[in-house]
Amino acid sequence: MVELSREAKIEMLRRMLRIRIFDEVASELQAKGEIPGPLHTSIGQEAEVVGACMALSRQDYMTGNHRSHGHPIGKGAPLGPLMAELLGKETGVCKGRGGSMHLADFAIGSLGESGIVGAGMPIATGAALSAKLRGTDQVALTFFGDGASNTGPFHESLNLAAIWKLPVIFLCENNGYAVVTRASDMVAVENIADRATAYAIPGEVVDGQNVLSVHEATSRAVKRAQSGAGPTLLDVRTYRYRDHAEFGKMGDSVASYRSKEEVEAARKRDPIEMFAKILIEGEVLDEDGVASVRAQVISEVDEAVDFARASAFPDVSTAFDFLFVDAVAPRH
Amino acid sequence: MVELSREAKIEMLRRMLRIRIFDEVASELQAKGEIPGPLHTSIGQEAEVVGACMALSRQDYMTGNHRSHGHPIGKGAPLGPLMAELLGKETGVCKGRGGSMHLADFAIGSLGESGIVGAGMPIATGAALSAKLRGTDQVALTFFGDGASNTGPFHESLNLAAIWKLPVIFLCENNGYAVVTRASDMVAVENIADRATAYAIPGEVVDGQNVLSVHEATSRAVKRAQSGAGPTLLDVRTYRYRDHAEFGKMGDSVASYRSKEEVEAARKRDPIEMFAKILIEGEVLDEDGVASVRAQVISEVDEAVDFARASAFPDVSTAFDFLFVDAVAPRH
C-alpha cells in the first residue's frame, strides 16, 4: 500500500479535473470550429490516466496514443501550450505541427502521443532500454487501448521488454471499444491482462475508475521495473463517455454501437465523483474544498484558452522547420 | 487416438526419409555449387513435418518459411520439380523464380513458403477464412519457427484466427534456435504453447521427434478446426542437426553457438530411427522392409536430381513473366 500525502491526493483530484474540463472545453471549441481536425477526449477515463501518471516522477518517460490530451495533463504538463497546440498555434507544445493526436512535452518526460495505434509501445520500450543502458532508475510507461492490444507492435514490445527485463509499464486503457467496435468482438481473450502469460510477466486487471487502485497497481509496477525485474502489463478497465472522436462533419452513417443504458451505467461510477467522495469521507477536503479545486481548474483552463486564442498561428515561412536537426533544405 | 493404417505408417516413414535424403543431397549439391543461394535443411525435423502433414488432406492448405523443403515433401509433392527448383531450372515447381526459400506447390495445397520470417501465418489465416466463407471443410496449417513466434504477424494472426474461429493450425517448429541465437534468450516465455493463453485457444507442447505424437496432436487440431471451434497452437519440440543454413562462403565469423554434446544428445533421439524402430517392433515392417523403403527413396531422390540436372534454365526471354495475371508489360 502506497502512502499518499494530502497534497498528492488533492493533486490527483486537480489533474483529473484538468483532464475533464480541458477536454470538455476542447470539444466545444472543436464544435465551434476553433480547433481543426478530429479530437479524442479522455472524459470518463481520468482516473486511469492520473493514477498512473502520479506513480511516475517527472523524469520518467511516457508515450501515448491518439487519445492524447489526458496523458500529458496527467503527467503535469502546463495547459496553455497544450490548448494552443489544439488550436494549431505557434505557442503550442508542438508549435502547431502535431495537434490533438500528437501532443508531446519532453520537459516532463512525455515523448509523444501517436496517431498510429500501437506505435507508442516500441518507443517506450526503447526509452526504457535507454534508461537501463545509462544506468538511471527512470521507468517508461506507455498508454494504449484495448484495440491496440491486437497490433503486432504490442506483442513485439512486450516480448522485447520481457527478455531484457526493461523498466517499462504497459498500461492498457481498456475502455471496451475501438472506435465503434467492441473489444469483446476483437480481442480473443477475456482479460487483456492474460496476455502477460505470453511473456511470463505479471498481468493485472485494475479498476480504472478508482484512481487509487490505478495508482497502487502502477506504483507496484514501477517498483518492479526499478528493481530490474522487468515489465508489467496492466489491464485497466475504464469507459469513455463521449464517442470515439469528435469528427466535425464526419461519421454521419455510423450505426449506434452501444446503448444509452450502458453509458448511463458507466457514468454512475464517475471517477472524479467517486474520488471526490473518498476525499470528503477521508476528510482530506470538504465539499467546498473540492469546489474550490474545480474552480481553480476552470480558471486554469480558461487561461489556457485565452493564451491559445491570443497566440499567433505559425508563420508560413516556418513551414520547413523541424524536419532535421542537422539542417538540410527540403527540396521544393 | 487416431488409427493409422499400415500403408499410412509406411508412408510416414517414406516421407521422413524423403526429407532427410533430399536435404542431404541438396546440401551436397549446394556445396558443389550446383545449387545457388543459401539452403536451409530440415534434417532432424522430419517427424514434426510429416506427422503434421499426414494429418491433413491434399486439399488442405499449408504455408511455411525459409526452411522450406520439408513442408511440400511432407505434404506429398513430387520431388523432381522441387529439386529442379533448387537448381534454378525452368521445370522447377516455381519455374526457377523462387528457389530454396520459396517452394510452393498449389496442386497439393502448398500455398508457398516464405523468405520473410512470420509472413506465412497471416496468409494461412486468410486461406482458412476463405475455406470458411466458401463453406468447405478445408483447414490451413502454417509452419513457423520459435524465432517467428516473436513477430508481430504471429500475434495478429492468432488473434484474428481466434476471434473468427478459423480452421487454422499454428505449428511452431521449435528447434530452440533462430540462426545462432537461442530461443531461451529471445522468447520471453518458457513454452511457446503458453502464448495460446493470449487468444483463449488450446496450446500444446508436443514431442516433435515422435512422428506419431505430432500426427496425433495435429489430428486433434484438425478436428477442432473442422468443428468450427477455431485455431490451435502447437509448440512442437524438435532439433536441427545442421547449422541454420548452408551459406556457401558466408558466415565464417560466426561464433559457435551450441555444443557438440548438445547436438550429439539430440541425435540420439533421431526421429527416423525412432520411428523405424516403432515400425519394426510393431511388426509393420522388418529391417529389410525399412531398408527397402530407404532404397526406394534414395532412387527417387536420384531421379529428382537427374531430372533437375537434365532440365534447362529458364530462358532469359521469360524474365518478365509472372508479374501480373492480367498482362502489363513491365517498364524497362
Added chain:
Amino acid sequence: MSSILSDEVHQDSSNSTVKQTFLEATVATIVEEMRADPTVFTMGQDIRGGVYGAYPLAEFGERVRSLPISEAANVGAAIGSAMTGMRPVLDMTIATFLYSAMDQIVNQAAKSRFLFGGQARLPLVIRCTMFYGSSQAAHHNDRAYAMFMHVPGLKIVVPSSPVNAKGLMRAAIRSNDPVLVFEDSTLWGTRGDVPVDPDFIIPLGEAEIRQRGSDVTVIGIGQSLRTVDQALKLLGKDGISIEVIDPRSLCPFDWKTVLASVDKTRRVVVVDNGPMTCGVAGEILATVAEHFHGRLLAPPKRVTAPDMHLAFSPQLEKALLPSREAVAEAIKSTFEYRGKEI
C-alpha cells in the same frame, strides 16, 4: 462539370446515370460486385459500424467483416483468401496504415505470383484514404502512392471523381492482380453523374483526357486536378489552349496518351500533391525528357508538395500543397517561355 465524363464513358450502352458522391459511388460498386460475384467480400476496421460507408449488412452477412487493429494480419488474410479463390476488397481506412502492413503488401502481395512461378493469383483490392488538408497531421496525411509505384507487382489507381471512383473500383475488383486504390478524402463528398450500368468499368491503364488543347499538356493526379481546374479559371478562357490529362491509374500507366499529348503540345506541366523527390511528377518529367529531346518548347515543370511533412496547423498544411496560383503560374510561364529552344 461535363469534362469529367470522358469519351469512353459515353460509349456505354446504358446512358442512364445517377448522382452520387465519390464515396457513395465507391461503396455502391463494391456492393454491386458482391451481388454479382459470390467470391467478392469486404473487410475493414469498423466497417460493420458504417464508419467508412454503409453496407447492407443483413444481405451480405459474413461477407462484410469488421477487422481488429492488426494491419499485417488483415492484409495477409486478404492475400490468403485471394490465393484460394476469393476476391477480397480490404478497406485499410487511412493510407498511412499501409506501413503497418508493408511486408504483406510489398513482400507478399506484390511478389507471390512471381516467386511461385505463376501458381498464385491475387485478385485483391486494398482501399485506403489520404486524409490531408484537414488537420489530421502527419500520421494521417501522407500521399505516398509513388512509393508503391516503385514496387513491381502492384497496380495502383487514384480516382479523381465519382465516375472514376466507380469505374476504377470495378476494374480493381475484377482485376486478377493486387490493386491499391488511393482515395482522396477531400473528394469523398464530391457529387457527380455516375452510370448505373452494372458493367460500367474504366479499364486500368487508360488515362482520361479531361479537356483537349494544343498549347500545354497539364497532367494532374487525383485531387490536384481540382487545383488544375481552379488554375484554369484563374487563367481565363482565352489565351492558352490547355490539354488536361488524368492518368487515373498509375500502374499500369497510360504512357501512350501522355506522350501523344506532349508530342502535340511540346509543353508539359505535372501537378501532384505528393512530395517531390521520386514522385509521380518526377517520373513523368523523366520519361518526357527521354522521349522529347530537343523538341520541348519550354522546360518540363512539376508543381508538387515539397519534401516535407504537412503540419496540423491549417495554414501551414495548406501552404505546402500546390495552389491554384502556383499551377496557373507554372502553366503560364511554360506557355510564355522564350528561352533557348530549337
Added chain:
Amino acid sequence: MSSILSDEVHQDSSNSTVKQTFLEATVATIVEEMRADPTVFTMGQDIRGGVYGAYPLAEFGERVRSLPISEAANVGAAIGSAMTGMRPVLDMTIATFLYSAMDQIVNQAAKSRFLFGGQARLPLVIRCTMFYGSSQAAHHNDRAYAMFMHVPGLKIVVPSSPVNAKGLMRAAIRSNDPVLVFEDSTLWGTRGDVPVDPDFIIPLGEAEIRQRGSDVTVIGIGQSLRTVDQALKLLGKDGISIEVIDPRSLCPFDWKTVLASVDKTRRVVVVDNGPMTCGVAGEILATVAEHFHGRLLAPPKRVTAPDMHLAFSPQLEKALLPSREAVAEAIKSTFEYRGKEI
C-alpha cells in the same frame, strides 16, 4: 583503383591507411564510434553471434545486443533510445526486412521531430544489406532506397567502396537525424585503402567525382559504379572523356555537383540497380530536364533494372540488372547522338 579516393579524403591530417573490406571498414567504424562515445551502441539479430561482422563483445558488454525477430519493436527500441540520449546503430540485416518495421521508420522515425515541433532528436542509424545477384530471390533482393527518398525526414546513404563505407558510416552515426545505410552485399568483400584517422568522415550530401571528364556525365549508385567501371574498360581509353559521379548520399543529395557536371558535359547517363519507375535515376533525369532545357546535347538516359522482381535462377537474376554492355552502349550512344539539338 585510386579513383576511389576523392579529393576530400586526401585533405585528412593523417595520411595512413589500412587495407580493409567494405564490411570490415563498416564494423570498424561502429566500434571506433562506440569507443569514442558511450552513448553509441549497436543492436541486430544474431549480432553477438557474429553473423554480420565480429564485435569485441567483452569490451562492450550490453552495448552489443542481439535482437529477436521483432522488426517493428527493434526499430522502435532504437527510436525510443535515440529520443532519450542514446545513439543506436541498428543492424536490420537485410533491406527487405525494413518493410516489417515500415510504420516505425516512416511514421515514427521520419516524422517525430516534426510532429513534436522540434522537441525530439533522433540520432539513429539503420544499417541494411541488399542481397541481390546471389540467388536469394525476391524476399531478399530488393534495392528499394528510392522508396525512402520519397519520405521526408530520412537521410539515406549508399556506400560504394570501403572508404566510403567508413566515412559515411561515421557521418551517419554522428548525424543527429535518422540515417538509413543501404549496404550492397556484393561490395562487402571488396578491399580498399581506408584512412585510420578516427575522425575521418565523409559529410552527408557530398558527392564524389570519381573521374573527371568533359563529354558525358555518368552517375552511378552503389554497386552500379562497378558496372560503370567495367563499361569504361569496354569503351577503352580514348574517345570519350567521361565524368563519373557517385552521389554517395541520396538524402541529402548533392545536386550542386551533379548539375555542375552536366552543365559542363551537357550529356548525362544515370546507372542504378533499382527498379526504374519512381527511382533515383528518374529523379535525376527529371531534375536535369528542369534545369537544362534546350542545353543538353543528347537525351538524358537511365540504365536501371526494369520494374520487375529478380528471380532466384542466376541467369534470370543477372539478366535484369544493368550490364556493362548496356552502360557502355548508353554512354556511347549519348556521346554520339546527332539528333535534334540546339
